Amino acid sequence: MRVKVQNLTKRFGEVTAVDNLTAEFESGKLIALLGPSGCGKTTMLNMLSGILPVTEGQIFFDDKDVTDLTPDKREVGLVFQNYALYPHMTVLENICFPLKIKKVPKAERIEKAKEFAKMVHIEEYLNRKPKELSGGQQQRVAIARALVKNPKLLLLDEPLSNLDAKLRVEMREEIRRIQRESGVTTFFVTHDQEEASAISDYIMLMKLGEMQQFDKTRNLYNQPANLFVADFIGSPTINQLHGIYTEGGIKVDGDNQIIKTNNKWQVEEGSRVVLASRAEAITFNDKDDIKTKVVEYYLSGKDTLVNLKIGSYNLRGYIDATKAIKIGDNLNIGFKKEGVFLFDELTGERYYE
Amino acid sequence: MKNTERNKKIILYVILAIGAFIMFFPFFWMIVTSLKTGFEANKVPPTIFPAKPTLDNYVYALKTAPFLKYFKNSLIVTIFCVTITMFNTILAAFAFSKMKFPGRDIIFAALVAMMMIPFEMLIITNYSTIVKFGLYDTIIALIIPFTSSIFYTYILRNFFMSVPDSLYHSAKIDGASDWQFLWEILVPIAKPSLVTIALLNAIACWNSFLWSILVINSTENRTLPFGLFAFTNETGIRYERLMAGATIVVLPMIILFLFARKSIVTGVSRGGLKG
Ligand SMILES: Nc1ncnc2c1ncn2[C@@H]1O[C@H](COP(=O)(O)OP(=O)(O)OP(=O)(O)O)[C@@H](O)[C@H]1O
Ligand SMILES: [Mg+2]
Numbered sequence: 001m002r003v004k005v006q007n008l009t010k011r012f013g014e015v016t017a018v019d020n021l022t023a024e025f026e027s028g029k030l031i032a033l034l035g036p037s038g039c040g041k042t043t044m045l046n047m048l049s050g051i052l053p054v055t056e057g058q059i060f061f062d063d064k065d066v067t068d069l070t071p072d073k074r075e076v077g078l079v080f081q082n083y084a085l086y087p088h089m090t091v092l093e094n095i096c097f098p099l100k101i102k103k104v105p106k107a108e109r110i111e112k113a114k115e116f117a118k119m120v121h122i123e124e125y126l127n128r129k130p131k132e133l134s135g136g137q138q139q140r141v142a143i144a145r146a147l148v149k150n151p152k153l154l155l156l157d158e159p160l161s162n163l164d165a166k167l168r169v170e171m172r173e174e175i176r177r178i179q180r181e182s183g184v185t186t187f188f189v190t191h192d193q194e195e196a197s198a199i200s201d202y203i204m205l206m207k208l209g210e211m212q213q214f215d216k217t218r219n220l221y222n223q224p225a226n227l228f229v230a231d232f233i234g235s236p237t238i239n240q241l242h243g244i245y246t247e248g249g250i251k252v253d254g255d256n257q258i259i260k261t262n263n264k265w266q267v268e269e270g271s272r273v274v275l276a277s278r279a280e281a282i283t284f285n286d287k288d289d290i291k292t293k294v295v296e297y298y299l300s301g302k303d304t305l306v307n308l309k310i311g312s313y314n315l316r317g318y319i320d321a322t323k324a325i326k327i328g329d330n331l332n333i334g335f336k337k338e339g340v341f342l343f344d345e346l347t348g349e350r351y352y353e
Numbered sequence: 354m355k356n357t358e359r360n361k362k363i364i365l366y367v368i369l370a371i372g373a374f375i376m377f378f379p380f381f382w383m384i385v386t387s388l389k390t391g392f393e394a395n396k397v398p399p400t401i402f403p404a405k406p407t408l409d410n411y412v413y414a415l416k417t418a419p420f421l422k423y424f425k426n427s428l429i430v431t432i433f434c435v436t437i438t439m440f441n442t443i444l445a446a447f448a449f450s451k452m453k454f455p456g457r458d459i460i461f462a463a464l465v466a467m468m469m470i471p472f473e474m475l476i477i478t479n480y481s482t483i484v485k486f487g488l489y490d491t492i493i494a495l496i497i498p499f500t501s502s503i504f505y506t507y508i509l510r511n512f513f514m515s516v517p518d519s520l521y522h523s524a525k526i527d528g529a530s531d532w533q534f535l536w537e538i539l540v541p542i543a544k545p546s547l548v549t550i551a552l553l554n555a556i557a558c559w560n561s562f563l564w565s566i567l568v569i570n571s572t573e574n575r576t577l578p579f580g581l582f583a584f585t586n587e588t589g590i591r592y593e594r595l596m597a598g599a600t601i602v603v604l605p606m607i608i609l610f611l612f613a614r615k616s617i618v619t620g621v622s623r624g625g626l627k628g
């Protein structure tokens with residue numbers, strides 16, 4: 001099912017949790033709602049589910065306006081951060097509950113529940129109570145319960161945040177698999193950019209209730225819309241050199257060189273800018289002429305992650321591990337064309353080529 | 354280390370045994386006295402077990418006073434009071450905990466404040482209300498004033514509040530109405546609290562005395578405590594007979610307790626408190 005939100009706004013008194021958000025979400029895709037804590041992800045999800053009434057704006061499922069429909073009429077499945085399983089019911093009864101409410105005959109609903117239990121690999125635990133399950137198992141029960149009624153939309157609110165690192169990776173692959181198999185349009189809330197990148201088709205990145213960028217997952221990394229997006233996405237964090245744009249290059253604070261890159265930006269002379277670069281966009285060729293100093297380095301397999309200093313800023317890059325370096329060395333670097341961006345320092349807006 | 358722990362246990366058991374004995378002795382004395390003859394009951398020093406156990410006192414008690422009728426009345430009053438009170442309490446507690454409506458908390462605070470009005474003050478107004486409704490000397494008069502309870506509502510509301518809102522939202526998303534959420538999810542989760550409340554309520558109803566003396570006149574509408582009171586007046590100081598009457602009155606409560614104890618235990622373990 002296609003989802004569209006138009007000028008969606010939610011205010012709690014003074015706080016604007018979601019601010020005038022307009023976007024259209026393709027059917028059958030997995031969309032990550034990403035952003036730092038308090039940016040309005042849960043609020044957004046709860047408005048989609050109907051738990052929270054909207055302050056302004058509209059929500060469309062396909063072409064139907066569902067803004068004023070209550071949760072029970074929206075045909076969505078929601079997995080809460082704390083799973084919200086019914087503690088007095090067994091796993092089987094939990095999964096059956098939505099069907100029981102729909103008055104599906106008993107034999108049929110048990111059969112259906114078992115089918116979904118199998119899909120999420122919990123068929124051995126059908127007679128246990130939620131308290132007798134691990135976090136990961138509880139989560140899978142919650143997913144099965146959300147899917148069993150054939151929802152048109154699946155909403156997941158930080159479903160992995162209670163799990164340990166290994167289980168997180170396992171479960172996110174599981175969720176991806178389940179989503180592909182069922183083909184249901186899915187929203188996945190997380191504040192972990194790595195998780196969002198690993199699992200989603202699209203990412204919507206938010207900050208203080210405002211949408212920063214909504215695009216294909218790769219594009220947030222390759223084509224960040226502003227400095228916030230560039231900074232939020234990617235590990236290690238994108239390099240940022242603050243300085244003044246002058247003579248067709250950037251003069252970094254605390255340094256005398258004028259850095260010229262292969263990009264052609266139209267920037268007014270004397271503007272304050274931020275030159276942002278991915279670690280893998282830093283080159284160490286012989287003809288490179290930007291002077292830096294080695295501050296620290298970390299061996300990691302075939303590459304060495306070096307921490308370099310230019311003026312008052314640090315910069316990280318990957319250098320061939322066969323090259324001998326030591327702290328305090330002078331090292332010349334260059335920039336590739338890809339993975340290098342220029343932003344206005346004040347507004348964070350990107351200068352396009 | 355081991356020894357002190359064992360000593361602690363021994364002391365604990367001794368204290369518990371003494372406590373149990375103190376609690377149990379009056380009941381024991383009541384029952385053995387009811388089985389004695391008039392002569393033996395007043396003997397000094399008293400015998401512990403009756404030399405010749407006799408049921409004469411029970412025969413006398415049942416002959417002089419219609420205890421079976423009283424019992425039936427008590428049962429009706431208790432069942433209706435408890436059922437209606439529980440129903441009202443559950444609905445009120447749900448409204449005051451999970452539903453959102455303007456003034457909810459103010460209304461609830463006002464209700465709680467009303468708990469401070471002593472029962473004795475209400476008796477007069479309740480009495481005149483009952484009389485005006487033409488319910489004087491009817492069983493209904495014993496039921497109607499006790500079909501809701503702020504205190505139980507308060508206890509249950511607190512329990513309902515401790516149930517996370519996400520369960521409510523989850524049920525809504527699963528398609529449940531408020532009514533279905535209440536009966537399919539909230540009430541089963543609250544079962545241990547509900548059993549406790551129902552028991553407290555049942556005991557209070559069963560033992561309610563002052564009110565029944567006020568609004569009941571005829572013998573056939575008396576409940577057990579009132580009946581026993583009347584029986585006492587008629588019997589004088591024949592202790593063995595009084596004790597037989599008292600045993601008849603108390604026995605159902607004891608039996609209920611024996612059953613209820615079981616359902617409390619299952620209620621608690623069903624509620625999932627064991628983790
Ligand atoms: N019921 C509420 N009343 C008042 N303010 C609220 C309420 N719910 C959320 N907010 C505020 O709205 C903003 C967005 O909250 P929201 O829960 O959507 O954040 P989030 O992105 O889900 O954060 P997190 O990652 O910490 O879960 C926050 O500033 C929060 O304080
Ligand atoms: Mg949240």
